[in-house]
Amino acid sequence: MSDFPWLSVLIGLPLAGALLLIAIPRERETLVKQFALGVSVAVAALTGVMAAGFDAGGPRFQFEEKYWWIKEFGVHWALGVDGVALTLILLSVILVPLVMLASWGEADRSGGTDVPAKRSVKTYFALLLSLEAAMIGVFAATDVFLFYVFFEAMLIPVYFIIGSYGGAQRSYAAVKFLLYSLFGGLLMLVAVIWLYPLSAKSVDAGGLGRGTFMFDELSKMNIDPTTAKWLFLGFFIAFAIKAPMVPVHTWLPDAAQQSPAGALVLIVGVLDKVGTYGMLRFCLELFPGAAKWATPVVLGFAVLSIIYGAVLAIGQVDMKRLIAYTSISHFGFIVLGIFAMTSQAQSGAALYMVNHGFSTGALFLIVGFLIVRRRSARISDFGGVQKAAPVLAGTFLIAGLSGLSLPGLSPFVSEFLVVVGTFSRYRWAAVASIIAIVLAAIYILWMYQRTMGGPKVPAVEGMKDLSAREKWAIAPIIAIIVAMGFFPQPVLHVINPSVGHTLARVDQRDPAPAITGNVAENGARP
C-alpha cells in the first residue's frame, strides 16, 4: 500500500471536473458531454487501480488518510475503505460513466412525459460529477462528522437534477425528496452532535477522555443503554428515510416518476444504499446494544417493506414508479439481512446492495431508452416492443429477470444468502419474505408481457432498436449481472471480513449466539 491519497484524489477529481465544466462555453454541448464522460471514466479507472491494491486479508480500513479539518470540533478529514465501502464505491464509479453515456441526450430532452424548454446540458453533467464526488466521499468517510457532511451534500445536486430536469411534477417531487432527506439528516445531526460530549467523557464513564468523531474510536465507547437507544433512533430514522423503508418511503415513487431516468439510476442504485450502508456501519457498530434492542421492530418493518413494496409494484401503471416500488421491496430484504445479524445474512445484504445497484440500474436505463423513443413511461403506451426492437426487449428481459432474482443472475445469490441467513435465527421473517419472491415474478413478468409482448401497438411501429451508444451503456451492466450470478466469490471474499468485524462488534456483549446451525434453539430469540 502506497501513501498515495487515493480517496482524496477520487473525491477531488470529479469535483474539479465539475468546476472545469463550468468554464466550457454553453454552446459546445458535445464537448461538455465528452469531457464529463472522460472524467468519470478516469475516476472509474483510478478506482479500479486502487481496488486492485486492496488486501482482503489485511487491516479493516485501507487507503487511510487522516488530517485535521476543524480542530475545534474534533473533526478530521479521515477517509478509508473496508470491503463493503470499496464495493459500493466501485458500484458508483462504474454506474456514473454508463449513466452519462445512456443519458447523452437526456438533459436537453428531459425524462418526463412533457417536453419543457431546453435545459442546460452543462449544468446537468456538472451536477452528475459533483454527485459522484459526494457519493465516493460518503462511503469513504471514516469520521462520523465527515460522513454527515457528505450525506447532506449529496442532496443538493440530486435536488437540482430532479427539480430542473424532471417531469411535469418535478418541483413537487424535488421538494418532497429534499424535505424528507433533510428531516432525517437533521435528526441524525442531533445524534452526531451528542456523540461528541459522550466521547469527551472520561474513560471510566464510558467515554474516551476527549471529544472525537473518528468512527473506529467511537465504536470502542460504552454508551449507557438509554442514551444509546436515542442515538440509535436518530441515526436509524435518517437511514430508514434514505433507504427507504415503509412507512417513510413515499418520497421515492414520486422522485422516481419525475426524475430523469439516468439520474434515477444513481438515486436508487447508489444514493439509497447510503441508508442501508449506514445501518450496517453506524447503527450496528456504534450502538450494538440498542441495535439488538430494536431488532424485532426493525425486522417487522423490513418484512412490511418487502411485501408492501411488492404488492404496490404490481398495481403501478408507470414503469419508473413500478421499479421504485420493487426497490422498496428489495431494500426491505437488505435491511432484513443486516438486522438478522448472522454472517450469511449480512454478507448477503452487503452483496445485495451492489447487485441491486446494477440490476435496478439496468432496468432504469432501459426504461430511459423507452422514454426517449415513446416520450412516456406508462405501461399502457407500449405493447409488442420485442417485435420492433428485439435487442432492447432482450436486455429488458434479462434486467427484469435479475430483478426477480432468477438463479444465474447476481441478485439471486444475495437474496438467497439473506433468506437463508435470516431463517437460521428469525424463521417467521424469512418465511414471510418468501412471499415477495412470488410477487416479484408477477410484477416483473406482467410488466414485460404488457410492454414487450403481445401485438404491436401503433405507436411502437417503427421503434428503433438500441443504438451503438445505448448498447455500450447497457452491455457492461448486463455482463456484470451475469458474471456475478455465477462467480460471486471474489466480491464476497472482499465483503466477508468487514461483515465479520461488524458481527464481532454487535455480539461483543452478547456471546455465543450460534451463527449457523442450531436453528430451532435460536429461532425464538428476541
Add this chain to the structure above:
Amino acid sequence: MSTTSQVSAVLAQGGDIPAPHIEYGQIAPLLLVLGVAVVGVLVEAFVGRNARYYAQVPLAFLGLAGAFGWTVALAWRDNPHHVAAEGALGVDGPTLFIQGTILVLALVSLLLIAERAGGHFAAQASALPGSEAEQRTAEAGITQTEVFPLMMFAVGGMIMFPAANDLLTMFVALEVMSLPLYLLCGLARRRRLLSQEAAVKYFLLGAFSSAFFLYGTALLYGYAGSVRLSDISAQIGRDAGSETLLLAGVALLSVGLLFKLGGVPFHMWKPDVYQGAPTPITALMASGTVVAAFGGILRVYYVAFETLRWDWRPVLWGVAILTMVAGSLIAITQTDIKRLLAYSSIAHAGFLLLGVIASSPHGLSSSLFYLLAYGFTSVGAFAVITMVRDAGGEAGHLSRWAGLGKRSPVVAGVFAFFLLAFAGIPLTSGFTGKFAVFKAAVEEGATPLVIIAVISSAIAAFFYVRVIVVMFFSEPDADGPVVVAGPATAVAVALGVAATVVLGVIPQPVLDLAGQATTHMFVR
C-alpha cells in the same frame, strides 16, 4: 461605592470634582466612529450639495475601516481584559470580537448604502409622498447624503452596546443605536408610505421597549444599589436584598433586550420594519443590530445574571422555543421576500439564544462565530434583493422571482447559496455556526432544546427551498424583473459569498479566534 456616597464625598470636598480617568487608546474605535458621525453632520452643513456625496462616502469608509483596524490592533497587541472610562465600558476579548464583527458588517452594508445605481433613499425625507416638493427634488437629481452620518451614529451605538458595563451606559448606547435607525427606516425612495409606516411602528414599539429596559434598570438599581453589572452579580452572590425587585428587574430588562433581538413574543416589529425600510438599511439591521443586541444580551446574562442562571434559564428556554418555532412556522406563509427573511432572522435569533442558554465558554465562542457567519450571509442576501428590480423598485413579491434562475443564473445561484446557508446545509457557514451552537447546548445538557431547534431547522428549510423552487423550477414571466448590479453591491455580494464559503469549508481559523477571544470570558 454607591452614587449617593460619591455625591456626599464630592460635597464634602467642597465641589472639587475630580476629572474622570478616560483610557482614550482603549475606546478609540468608538470615539472614532462617533467623531466621524459628527464630522459628517458638519459636512452636511458646510459642504456644497453636489460635493457632499463625495465627501461623506470616503469619510464613512475611513472611519469604519480605521475603527476596525484599531479594534484588531487592540486585540492583537495586548489582548486586554479590563474596564475603561471609569468602569463604564468593558474592553475584553468577546467585546472586541463583537465590535470587530459589527464594524466589518457595517463596512459591507455601507457598500450597499453608498450604491448610486438605482438610489435607495428618498431625496428629501421631509417631502410628502406624491407631493410637488418630492417631484421637484427628484427632478433636481438630489442625492440623499444625510444617511451617512445617521448610519455612523447608529454604528457607534452598536459598538457601544455590547461594551457597556453598566445598565445606564447600555441604555444610552441603545438609544444612540436606535434613534438614527428609526429615521433611516423611513427614508425609502419607493413605496414611501410603507417605509414611513415602518419607521413609526419601529419608533413606537422601540420606545416601549426602551421604557421596559429603563424600568428594569431602575428595579435592579433598587435591588443592588448600583447599575454596574459586576455589582449586580456580586449582590446576587450575597443573596441579599429583595428577590422580587431582582426578578422583576431581570424580567423587564430581558424584555427590552429581547425586543432588539426580535425574540418571540417581542418580534412583531421585525417583518414590517424589514419590509418597509430601504433594503441597505435592512441589511444593516439584520447584521449589525442583531449582533449588537445579541452582544448586549450575552454580556448581561454572562456577567450580571450568571449566578442566577437557574432562574432565567427556564424562561429563556421558553423564549428560545417560541422564537425558533414561531419564526420558522410563520415564515412559511410569507409571500414577500424581505418579510420572509425577517422571519428567518427571528428563527435564527432563536438558534442564537441556545448559545446564551448554554452559558459556558463554548456557548460564548460558538455564539460569536454564529453572529459573524449569519451577519455576512444576511448582508449578502439583502444585497441580492437590492439587485432584482421591477419598474417600481425592488421586486419584493416572491412570485416576481419566478424563473430568475433562467434569466440570470449567477444571481439566482448566489441567492440560492445564501438560502442554503440559512438552512444550515453542510459546507456553508450556516452549518458550522449551527453545529457549534448546538454542540455547546448539548454539552450543557440542553438536548431537548437542540432537538426542537433541529425540527425548526427542518421547517425553516421548507421555505428556503420554496424560494429556490420559485427561482429555478418555474418558468420566467415575460415581463419579469431585471437584475441591476451596481459595482458596490456586487462587491458586497462577493464578500458575502466568500465569507459564507470560507466559514463553511475552513472555519478553523475563525473558530480559533473566537476561542481565544473567550478564554477569559467577559470582564467583570
